[in-house]
Amino acid sequence: MIYLQAVLLGVPMTVLITVLAFAVGAVLGVPLALARRSPLAPLRVAARFVIDVLRGIPPVVFLFVIYFGIGTDVIKLSSLQAAVVGLGLIAAGYLAEIYRGGLLAVHKGQFESAAALGMNSWTSMTRIIGPQAFRVALPSATTYAIGLLKDSSIASTITATEILYRATASSRGHGAGLEPFLIAAVVYIALGAPLAWLSRTMDAKMRARVAR
Amino acid sequence: MTTTPGPLTDSPVGVTLRDVRKQFGDHVVVDDVSMEVAPGEVVSIIGPSGAGKSTLLRCINLLERPDSGDITVGDVTIHPETGVSPKDLTSLRRTAGMVFQSFNLFPHLTVLRNISIAQERVLGRDRKEAEARSRELLARVGLAEKADTYPTRSSGGQQQRIAIARALAMEPKVMLFDEPTSALDPELGLDVLEVMRGLAGEGMTMIVVTHEMHFAQDVSDRIVVMADGRIIEQGPPSQVLTAPSNERTKRFLRAVTDR
C-alpha cells in the first residue's frame, strides 16, 4: 500500500498538466483552425504545415526539444512549463483539426443566412456558427482530453513529478518492482473513467437535442 | 457445359404458417397469422405500410424469429418457441430463397462470385461447377455479360435481377420476394417483373410482398390483404381487387388507385 500513496502523490501534477495543456490547446487551436480556412493562400498553407508538424512529431521528442534543447540553453523552463507548452502546442494542432471538423459540419446555408440577415463575420461566428460547430466538436474534443490525460505520463521523462514519475521512483526505490506501475495503470484508468462517462452522457444528450 | 433450360424446380413445395405471432416490445406486428400456400401457387401480399407484411415474410426464413407459432416449409416444420436446430435452419433457408427490396448484393465481389459463393460454401459445389451454373442463371435473367463486373456497375433493375439469380442458384423450392420493385424506377422494375413472371410460369411457389397491383392482378393465383398485423381478406385477384368485401381493403385500394 505504500506504493499507492506514493503514486497518488503524482495525481495533482498529472491533473495540472492535463488541464493547463488542454487550455493552451483549446485557445491556440482557434486561430490555427481559422487560419486553415483563411482566403489567403500562404496563411492556409502555413497553418496546414504547422498542424501537420505538431501532429507528426512524437510528443516525447517535442518535449525533449523544449526542455533539454530550448529550456536549458535559450531560456530556463521548469518541467511543468515545458510539459504544458509542449503538450499544449500539440493539443492546439489536434484541436484545430477538431474545430475544423465542427465548422465543416455546419450546414453551408447557415453561413449564407447569417450574412443575408446582415450579420458581420464576428457576430455570425459567435452566435450562429460557433455554437453549432461546438456541439459537433465536443465529443471529439472530450475524447482528445482523455488522450491528453494519458499523454501527460510522457512528462515523466522530463522529470515532471506526476503519476508515472512517482511510480518509477517508487519502483526504483524498492528493487525494480512491478507493482507501482500496475497501480499507476489503475489510477490512469480510474481518472479516465469519469471523463469517458461524461463524454458518453453528453453525446447522448446532444443527440436528443439536435432537431433533424 | 450447357444444359437445356428446363423448369427451375421440378418439385416446388408449399408453405404453411400457423398462428405466427411477432411483437417488438409492446407493439404486435404479426398477430396470430395463419396462412397456407400450395406448391406452385403464387401469392401476393398487399396492404398498408406497417401491416406486418414484410415481417411475416421474414418469419418464414427466420430472418425474424416469431415469438410463437409454427412454420412449415416443404416437409420441415419448426416451432421457434422451443428453439431451432442449426440443421433445420439451414434446411429451411436452402429451401426458401429470398429477394430483398434493396437487393443486398455483395459489392466487393464480382457478379459471378456473388452468385457462386453460397453454392460453394453451402451446397459444396466446386468452383468450376458453381461458376458454370452461375453463368447459366445470369443468361436466364438476361445479364450474361455482367458476370465479371462488379454490382455497382449495374443499374438497380439489373442488380435486382442478379439478386434473383443469386437466390435461384441455391435451387430453392419456394421464392420469397420482399417488395422487389419498391426501390426501382417504374421502367427498371419492368424487367424484374418479367423475370418473376417467367418464374411463376415455370411453376415456382412464390410469396410476394408488393405494391405492384398490376403484377398482383396478372400473375398471382391468390391475393392476401394484411392490415394491423392480421389477414383481413384473401382470394383470387378478380375478387379481392375488383369486388373486395372488407371496408379496410376498399379504403386501401382506393388510396392506391387514387395516387
Add this chain to the structure above:
Amino acid sequence: MNEDTLLGGWLEWLPSLLDGLWLSVRLAGASLIIGIPLGLALALLMSARHKWVRVLAIIVVEVGRGTPALVMLQIVYFGLPSAGLTVGSFVAAVVALALTTGAYTSEILRAGLQAVPHGEVEAASALAMNNRDTLRFIVIPQGVRIAIPALLGFAILILQATALTFTIALPELLSRSYSIGSNTFRYLDVLLLAGLLYLIITLPAGWLTTWTERRMARHL
C-alpha cells in the same frame, strides 16, 4: 565541413540516428503486424455469444486503451522477468506496443465491421451461409477495408510511441539523440535532427492517410 556547425553536426550524427530510426520502424512494424490481428480477434470476441467471453474482451480492451503506452512499456519490461521470461528490450517493447495496438485497433475494427450494411448479412443468412462464412467472406473483408484510413492514422501514432522505448533501454532514435546530446551538450541541434527524421516518415504517412480517407469517402 566544420563539425561545430549545425549541418556539420547533423552529417556526423546521421548514420547513428538513421540506425536508430530503422530500429523504430522495425519495432512499429512488428507491433502492428501482431497487434492488428489481435485487435480483429478482440473486435470479434466482443460480439461473441457467451456473455463472459464478451465481458473478458471488453475488460482487456478498456485496460489496454486506458493505460498510457509508456506505462504499458514499464509493466511489460518489469513484468515479464517476474513471470520467469527473460527477454530483451526489443521483445518487451513489441509485446507492450502490440497489446496497446490490439486494444485500440479493436475499437477501430469494430466500427468498421459494424459499418458493413446489415442487409448484406441478411442476404448471406437467407442464402443459408453460416455465421463463420458470412464473417469470413462478407463482413471482415469489407469491414477491414473501411477501417484502413483509421488504421493508418493509428500506425503513425505507434511509430511516435516507439520514441518512448528509450525508457526501457532500447537504442532507438531518441535514445541515441539523447546520448549524443549529453556527450556534446548540443541537445537542441541533435534533437532537431531527430524530430526531422521522425517527420520524414510521419508527414507523408499523414498525407497518405488523408488521401485514403478522401478516396474511401468518394467510393461510398
